[in-house]
Amino acid sequence: MIIALSGGVGGAKLALGLSRVMPPEDLTVVVNTGDDFEHLGLSISPDIDTVTYTLAGLANRELGWGRYDETWSFMETLDALGGETWFRLGDRDMALHVERTRRLKAGESLSAVTAAFCRQFGIRPRVIPMTDDPVRTRLLTESGWLDFQEYFVHRRCEPVVSQLQFQGAGAARPHPAFMAALTDPSLEAVVICPSNPFISVEPILAIPGVRQALVACTAPVIAVSPIIAGKAVKGPTAKMMSELGLDPSAGTVAHRYQDILDGYVIDHADMSEVVSIDARVTLAQTLMTTMEDREALARIVLDAAAVLRRREMRGVRQRADR
Amino acid sequence: MIIALSGGVGGAKLALGLSRVMPPEDLTVVVNTGDDFEHLGLSISPDIDTVTYTLAGLANRELGWGRYDETWSFMETLDALGGETWFRLGDRDMALHVERTRRLKAGESLSAVTAAFCRQFGIRPRVIPMTDDPVRTRLLTESGWLDFQEYFVHRRCEPVVSQLQFQGAGAARPHPAFMAALTDPSLEAVVICPSNPFISVEPILAIPGVRQALVACTAPVIAVSPIIAGKAVKGPTAKMMSELGLDPSAGTVAHRYQDILDGYVIDHADMSEVVSIDARVTLAQTLMTTMEDREALARIVLDAAAVLRRREMRGVRQRADR
Numbered sequence: 001m002i003i004a005l006s007g008g009v010g011g012a013k014l015a016l017g018l019s020r021v022m023p024p025e026d027l028t029v030v031v032n033t034g035d036d037f038e039h040l041g042l043s044i045s046p047d048i049d050t051v052t053y054t055l056a057g058l059a060n061r062e063l064g065w066g067r068y069d070e071t072w073s074f075m076e077t078l079d080a081l082g083g084e085t086w087f088r089l090g091d092r093d094m095a096l097h098v099e100r101t102r103r104l105k106a107g108e109s110l111s112a113v114t115a116a117f118c119r120q121f122g123i124r125p126r127v128i129p130m131t132d133d134p135v136r137t138r139l140l141t142e143s144g145w146l147d148f149q150e151y152f153v154h155r156r157c158e159p160v161v162s163q164l165q166f167q168g169a170g171a172a173r174p175h176p177a178f179m180a181a182l183t184d185p186s187l188e189a190v191v192i193c194p195s196n197p198f199i200s201v202e203p204i205l206a207i208p209g210v211r212q213a214l215v216a217c218t219a220p221v222i223a224v225s226p227i228i229a230g231k232a233v234k235g236p237t238a239k240m241m242s243e244l245g246l247d248p249s250a251g252t253v254a255h256r257y258q259d260i261l262d263g264y265v266i267d268h269a270d271m272s273e274v275v276s277i278d279a280r281v282t283l284a285q286t287l288m289t290t291m292e293d294r295e296a297l298a299r300i301v302l303d304a305a306a307v308l309r310r311r312e313m314r315g316v317r318q319r320a321d322r
Numbered sequence: 323m324i325i326a327l328s329g330g331v332g333g334a335k336l337a338l339g340l341s342r343v344m345p346p347e348d349l350t351v352v353v354n355t356g357d358d359f360e361h362l363g364l365s366i367s368p369d370i371d372t373v374t375y376t377l378a379g380l381a382n383r384e385l386g387w388g389r390y391d392e393t394w395s396f397m398e399t400l401d402a403l404g405g406e407t408w409f410r411l412g413d414r415d416m417a418l419h420v421e422r423t424r425r426l427k428a429g430e431s432l433s434a435v436t437a438a439f440c441r442q443f444g445i446r447p448r449v450i451p452m453t454d455d456p457v458r459t460r461l462l463t464e465s466g467w468l469d470f471q472e473y474f475v476h477r478r479c480e481p482v483v484s485q486l487q488f489q490g491a492g493a494a495r496p497h498p499a500f501m502a503a504l505t506d507p508s509l510e511a512v513v514i515c516p517s518n519p520f521i522s523v524e525p526i527l528a529i530p531g532v533r534q535a536l537v538a539c540t541a542p543v544i545a546v547s548p549i550i551a552g553k554a555v556k557g558p559t560a561k562m563m564s565e566l567g568l569d570p571s572a573g574t575v576a577h578r579y580q581d582i583l584d585g586y587v588i589d590h591a592d593m594s595e596v597v598s599i600d601a602r603v604t605l606a607q608t609l610m611t612t613m614e615d616r617e618a619l620a621r622i623v624l625d626a627a628a629v630l631r632r633r634e635m636r637g638v639r640q641r642a643d644r
Contacts, residue, residue, distance in 0.1 A: 095403055
């Protein structure tokens with residue numbers, strides 16, 4: 001069994017790759033919900049939706065969010081009515097948000113709703129929110145504290161970020177299936193997908209018990225760098241790192257995961273950083289443009305995990321031999 | 323100034339006719355809100371929407387509800403997700419419901435939201451809900467009490483109706499602009515549109531003060547029969563009358579408005595009923611198929627009102643002469 005920790009686009013791409021090179025039922029994708037928000041009365045879970053749309057083969061690759069088979073009558077009409085249109089919601093996408101909101105109000109958990117949607121979409125990997133409790137990422141900027149989507153979509157990541165906060169994380173309980181998977185003897189690896197560390201992975205790690213469980217986990221933890229040659233493939237990762245006074249590099253990201261990391265996959269372009277990384281490094285092409293790229297990177301990650309497991313076993317044997 | 327009391331389709335057709343044969347700014351359409359309901363977390367006002375879509379030239383004449391320029395991606399996807407689809411919501415229509423729900427939750431009144439939408443749609447007559455307070459039409463059937471839309475849409479008016487209830491009507495306040503218009507010296511007529519008396523007009527009349535204000539009103543009150551030759555043009559009016567033990571006829575409808583009615587417009591087909599009607603009767607073609615039909619009927623109604631006003635003035639003069 002493999003656990004993948006994922007944010008939106010980058011994470012979803014690798015999760016899709018993994019689901020195609022291994023038995024998909026053995027993959028559990030744990031998704032960040034710090035981006036979730038309430039908008040126009042709807043409960044929206046952008047990262048969960050990107051992951052499910054991607055795994056269902058419905059993702060809009062051009063936009064990087066939403067569905068490829070989308071229509072826009074709702075948004076057009078909302079615009080004509082003078083409504084708020086900065087967060088684009090397609091007509092088909094709306095069905096997901098309306099139905100999720102209805103079910104949540106009726107008392108279902110986010111994970112139950114997500115599981116139901118995954119079944120309807122025919123998705124075979126298990127997709128679970130990091131928690132069923134509300135966690136909201138907020139950013140301190142020169143305009144004060146901003147809600148995540150206000151910063152990310154409405155202000156297009158323009159404000160300079162000086163601090164992040166995962167509101168509610170302290171009181172949130174990690175999803176029980178996530179915690180159970182982390183101690184499952186059949187767990188073969190935990191993959192930290194190439195998502196933004198600050199806004200996609202760290203909200204997951206901020207939930208009490210998760211970081212400790214990853215440290216204690218017997219399966220190797222392998223991350224894929226979201227930074228290639230000092231740049232983020234997508235989104236504000238590099239910009240945010242600079243603003244936070246960090247060098248935007250693959251090495252800096254590894255440093256943030258230092259206590260939990262066994263393996264790290266970086267791009268060939270970042271070979272020079274190998275020496276600074278305190279984990280077993282694998283060089284690869286980490287840019288995932290085609291489906292073949294996704295699958296190839298997934299295979300590399302799984303192979304690296306297998307190597308780490310063998311090493312660990314050898315270590316255990318050697319320790320036992322002494 | 324003319325006030326039109328309206329339900330959905332039939333009422334909206336005559337309101338549209340009126341708006342085209344008189345200065346549209348002088349027309350106030352007071353709309354039934356007993357059909358309003360909450361569905362999928364949205365506040366839906368079917369009669370207000372039919373009236374506004376009709377006045378905006380956006381109504382879907384084939385369906386008899388919604389917009390002509392509609393797309394259905396939302397509903398298709400909701401269906402695929404296993405959501406409730408018995409109440410059909412088009413993608414453009416959704417924008418109205420989502421925006422209305424948002425504004426109501428933010429504390430705006432239904433009348434303020436309706437006025438804002440009318441402005442956006444470029445509608446010149448004034449459209450006001452009968453009240454800003456919640457009134458919900460319920461029907462006692464062989465399946466027990468049903469909410470209006472459950473009966474009307476979900477069960478296609480099939481259950482036999484024995485009683486109606488306008489929940490909340492007793493505590494509702496008629497919209498102040500409606501009451502002000504009824505005592506406005508420039509009021510020339512109150513037109514009761516050819517809507518279902520039980521579910522479209524009587525909820526309006528059930529609000530405390532409305533019926534009395536119509537009795538006291540100096541302008542003539544003229545109704546157009548929704549029944550032609552014992553049949554309703556659309557909807558369950560005739561079926562419901564039979565179930566309630568009433569003869570489905572133009573005369574029966576007039577009888578329900580007896581205390582407030584000065585004039586009554588019936589179809590040529592119902593000429594034989596003239597003798598049983600206690601109001602000045604005008605014969606006309608009341609079936610509105612084309613735009614010309616709508617305008618012609620509107621003119622007949624306005625002419626009938628003018629005759630009644632002249633009569634009344636003569637009466638006043640005669641009384642003064644004595």
